[in-house]
Amino acid sequence: DAEITQSPRHKITETGRQVTLACHQTWNHNNMFWYRQDLGHGLRLIHYSYGVHDTNKGEVSDGYSVSRSNTEDLPLTLESAASSQTSVYFCASSHDTYEQYFGPGTRLTVT
Amino acid sequence: GEDVEQSLFLSVREGDSSVINCTYTDSSSTYLYWYKQEPGAGLQLLTYIFSNMDMKQDQRLTVLLNKKDKHLSLRIADTQTGDSAIYFCAESTDSSYKLIFGSGTRLLVRP
Numbered sequence: 001d002a003e004i005t006q007s008p009r010h011k012i013t014e015t016g017r018q019v020t021l022a023c024h025q026t027w028n029h030n031n032m033f034w035y036r037q038d039l040g041h042g043l044r045l046i047h048y049s050y051g052v053h054d055t056n057k058g059e060v061s062d063g064y065s066v067s068r069s070n071t072e073d074l075p076l077t078l079e080s081a082a083s084s085q086t087s088v089y090f091c092a093s094s095h096d097t098y099e100q101y102f103g104p105g106t107r108l109t110v111t
Numbered sequence: 112g113e114d115v116e117q118s119l120f121l122s123v124r125e126g127d128s129s130v131i132n133c134t135y136t137d138s139s140s141t142y143l144y145w146y147k148q149e150p151g152a153g154l155q156l157l158t159y160i161f162s163n164m165d166m167k168q169d170q171r172l173t174v175l176l177n178k179k180d181k182h183l184s185l186r187i188a189d190t191q192t193g194d195s196a197i198y199f200c201a202e203s204t205d206s207s208y209k210l211i212f213g214s215g216t217r218l219l220v221r222p
Contacts, residue, residue, distance in 0.1 A: 058209070
């Protein structure tokens, strides 16, 4: 069955380190999205991509970057992790429709 | 800018109806969604409604849209303990596949 996976599911890192969160989908979806979920804020869009080599900034993109070298993957990189980036991160994908399919999430703690 | 608001918490007794409310500000919203998030999981699309509709019913779920007041509601009939989750309202427009989420309403169903 097609699916969307995220890894790792849990990560603890130190301030200043570079961290990459993986997102992989097997639906061949064009569109992929990264969100962070924080109490009281719901989900906020970090970056998104509408296809290979396309990336766009979302609402809260500072301190994050993405690259899209193939259809299946959209890794999210924190260049220099900060405590404010402690959050739960969700990846989602869609194929030219408005229904987004979400991964199970990655809980990131920056100490 | 775009904004979606929801109340944070709702508690109901099993078997009663639940009504979760949402307001949005973007008058160009074309599609409005309800997503459900169970503990430790990603979001799952429950239902959606086009902005030219007033109501949509899907089994125990009824979505009502008041476009004039920019108010969306989700009614769950015969609420069960398995309905306990966080419910997110979201909007999108014709111009992109991005979703703007509310902060989520935590529904607690008491036995």
